[in-house]
Amino acid sequence: MPFSTKTKDNAMLAIIASVAMLVSACSIYQRKEMVRKANPAMYFEIPVTDMKRAVAFYQQVFGFDFQFEEIHGNQMAFIPFELDGTGISGALAKGEIYQPSLSGTLIYLHAENIDNTLHQVQLAGAKVLFPKTRAGGYSYVAEIEDSERNRIGLMEPLP
Numbered sequence: 001m002p003f004s005t006k007t008k009d010n011a012m013l014a015i016i017a018s019v020a021m022l023v024s025a026c027s028i029y030q031r032k033e034m035v036r037k038a039n040p041a042m043y044f045e046i047p048v049t050d051m052k053r054a055v056a057f058y059q060q061v062f063g064f065d066f067q068f069e070e071i072h073g074n075q076m077a078f079i080p081f082e083l084d085g086t087g088i089s090g091a092l093a094k095g096e097i098y099q100p101s102l103s104g105t106l107i108y109l110h111a112e113n114i115d116n117t118l119h120q121v122q123l124a125g126a127k128v129l130f131p132k133t134r135a136g137g138y139s140y141v142a143e144i145e146d147s148e149r150n151r152i153g154l155m156e157p158l159p
Contacts, residue, residue, distance in 0.1 A: 044090035047098035057147035061120040100148040108153035
């Protein structure tokens, strides 16, 4: 028995609606999957008590150029950030709530060559807390005490 035009139209609309729901569901699933794949860390702040001293240290050791701003009454010196780069960036932060620490959260900064970076750390008068060590099959790591008495990790990816 042949379908009427109205029945054909209804069937076509049902197919289109089903395809649209499937595409939408796939799109939502893809977005959820993309979000799940993102690294959870997005930004960091390194507490400082003397902004001028800290900026001089990080410029000497890492060659950073800073952007300065005051946010919520706190002095911020933003570390360079490349929109098309990988990883995260942050700032040196001075304010009432920022307390340098050797025992707080440990962040790792990229070092092209840890040996050279550790040499610069010592020239800047800071301490090496943990020497260059291979970390599995991924990288070399080390830890330093910066000019403000923060424990800072260094990481050099393996070639």
